[in-house]
Amino acid sequence: MPLPLRNDTEGVASTVATMFTLLVVLMFLQLTVVAVLPAQEYSAEWATSRAAIDSFERLRLAEQLAVVPGSQFSIPVPLGTDAVSPFSTARQGNLRFDPANTTSIQISFKYVPKLFQATVTHVDQDVVLAIDSSGSMTWNDPSNLRISSAQEYMRNLIPPDRVASIDFDDNAFFTRANIGGPAHFLNYPPNGELMYISPQADLTTIDSAGSTNWGAAIKIANDEFVAHGIPAHAWNLIVLTDGQNTCCPNGSDGDALAIAQSLRAKALGVTIYMIGLGADLNEPLMKTVAANTGGTYYHAVTANDIRWVYYEISRRYLSAFVCGLQSTQEASFGTLQLHLGATRYPAQTMLMEAGAINVQQDKSSTLWRGMPLDYRETGDGLALSATLATLVGQSQTATGTGFETVQGRVIGRDLITQTIQKAPLDQTSTLITSGRQDFEYWATQGAAKVPNAINAVSPYLVKAANYAQWAQNNWTIRNFVNAKFNADKAQGQLSILVGTPGIPGVIDNETTNGDIQGWLAFQTKDNVRVNGCRLGQWLNWYSGVTFRVTSPNAAAWSVWFNETFRAVGAGVTTGVVGGVAVITIRAVDTLVVDCRYIEITFGS
Numbered sequence: 001m002p003l004p005l006r007n008d009t010e011g012v013a014s015t016v017a018t019m020f021t022l023l024v025v026l027m028f029l030q031l032t033v034v035a036v037l038p039a040q041e042y043s044a045e046w047a048t049s050r051a052a053i054d055s056f057e058r059l060r061l062a063e064q065l066a067v068v069p070g071s072q073f074s075i076p077v078p079l080g081t082d083a084v085s086p087f088s089t090a091r092q093g094n095l096r097f098d099p100a101n102t103t104s105i106q107i108s109f110k111y112v113p114k115l116f117q118a119t120v121t122h123v124d125q126d127v128v129l130a131i132d133s134s135g136s137m138t139w140n141d142p143s144n145l146r147i148s149s150a151q152e153y154m155r156n157l158i159p160p161d162r163v164a165s166i167d168f169d170d171n172a173f174f175t176r177a178n179i180g181g182p183a184h185f186l187n188y189p190p191n192g193e194l195m196y197i198s199p200q201a202d203l204t205t206i207d208s209a210g211s212t213n214w215g216a217a218i219k220i221a222n223d224e225f226v227a228h229g230i231p232a233h234a235w236n237l238i239v240l241t242d243g244q245n246t247c248c249p250n251g252s253d254g255d256a257l258a259i260a261q262s263l264r265a266k267a268l269g270v271t272i273y274m275i276g277l278g279a280d281l282n283e284p285l286m287k288t289v290a291a292n293t294g295g296t297y298y299h300a301v302t303a304n305d306i307r308w309v310y311y312e313i314s315r316r317y318l319s320a321f322v323c324g325l326q327s328t329q330e331a332s333f334g335t336l337q338l339h340l341g342a343t344r345y346p347a348q349t350m351l352m353e354a355g356a357i358n359v360q361q362d363k364s365s366t367l368w369r370g371m372p373l374d375y376r377e378t379g380d381g382l383a384l385s386a387t388l389a390t391l392v393g394q395s396q397t398a399t400g401t402g403f404e405t406v407q408g409r410v411i412g413r414d415l416i417t418q419t420i421q422k423a424p425l426d427q428t429s430t431l432i433t434s435g436r437q438d439f440e441y442w443a444t445q446g447a448a449k450v451p452n453a454i455n456a457v458s459p460y461l462v463k464a465a466n467y468a469q470w471a472q473n474n475w476t477i478r479n480f481v482n483a484k485f486n487a488d489k490a491q492g493q494l495s496i497l498v499g500t501p502g503i504p505g506v507i508d509n510e511t512t513n514g515d516i517q518g519w520l521a522f523q524t525k526d527n528v529r530v531n532g533c534r535l536g537q538w539l540n541w542y543s544g545v546t547f548r549v550t551s552p553n554a555a556a557w558s559v560w561f562n563e564t565f566r567a568v569g570a571g572v573t574t575g576v577v578g579g580v581a582v583i584t585i586r587a588v589d590t591l592v593v594d595c596r597y598i599e600i601t602f603g604s
Contacts, residue, residue, distance in 0.1 A: 040084040045345035063389040080401040091341040105354035108329035123317040125234040130166040130217035132241040137208040140242040145303040153310035154196040162192040168217040169210030175202035187228040213247030215257030242277040262292040311519040323533035334391025367560040381587035412597035422541035423534035425472035435527035436461035447520040464493035494532040544586040554581035
């Protein structure tokens, strides 16, 4: 049977009291949680931030220590913050790896390789000088200038060049055989020794008697190149004569021999240079013989001109100096980015880019750790060492709380060490002065018109030498700005002398006007180019190493470099255009760039 209902006033009172008590307790708990929860959430989010920075620090260190291809590392990275109570929610984070991110860093610099081995290139050669000893030389060259000029030519040769000489009149003989002794051929050892003392002495056996047979001279020279010529050398024959072939009953026989032997020389690879002295010459034949072999005919109006013709020929086997400026650059790509969501602690985004740790919080950004970059002062400049980590692999993303493991594996390494030499400015000043004095000496010797040539060329060389010395003086007292200014001015004076592409310089203009002989112009321009290169290398050294950082936090990179290097050596210049920071560290003596290529994956 059903229980009867009854009115229990005491029970109702008991239930109401219980419910009231519970309500009071709940209100008390809510007030307590509301007061304590924000501090707990702030602390938890702050701890996550610290743990994230610590993980990125460990990643940065691992990238520096991971050297051997195949080596690996694993670093746990916190993604977000778990809820601290039933009344709070978790704050998820987002970790993303992007190998193609636009963030990158490039290191670039310019230099002149092997600056102190910068010399005019020399072409090794075997040379035969065939010199006319006919009787007409008695009046065409009474002072034997053809002999002294040939001796001077020999002194300008450089081993392993070899040289021999032929005495020809009615017949042709190698020297020493022309006076009944043993012939001194190209393979005669003293004919290839420094200063060429023996072959110079052989020239004194050449007399002035008889008729002329320079076709015979070409023949025995060809025979000698076949017998003793070194194939790797250039084969050159220089024939000097003051007359036509008068050797033979029929003069045309001598001419025919010369033509035939010139064609044989062409087949052998012999280049013939013809020098015609005086007025009684068969110039068309001499030009043909030279042209058949790719050589040149020169007309020496008097015996005084022979010297300069020999100089002109000698310059053909010294190439024009080229400075050989080179530039290089290395780059790093790939970004690891962590965004930490937050309720209480300000939200943060951390980026690992080029080995640096960039931290963004609210609207501010700072380079928490700069790129791995070491330096030491070396007197005038710096020794700089940079580690660049290029991160490769597939794009990946992890979202949530807890930890995500970032794994790295070294797949390659490229270590570059470059010494950037500089030529001392005071030495360059001295060399410019020496070159000017050399030019003026040869000008007064007859290789240029005096005073026209000297007045046109020397003032620029004087100014260049002075500017170079002033630049050195400025550098000595650490006045870097004026040192560069004066080095630029010195280089500018030299540029006026040699010109620029499409614009001839002063030396070329003077040569065109006939004020400077071709060989002296060639030699002087080489000297100017060498010293211009020395100045250019000093300027490249001063310009230093440039870092171009493409990053959404370019300004932070600029600030970090400026704070790190502004009081070091010749200092640093920084600038930011758009999202690119351009930083130049000046006066770097040695640069070491250690490039690491690291494959990134997520998960265990």
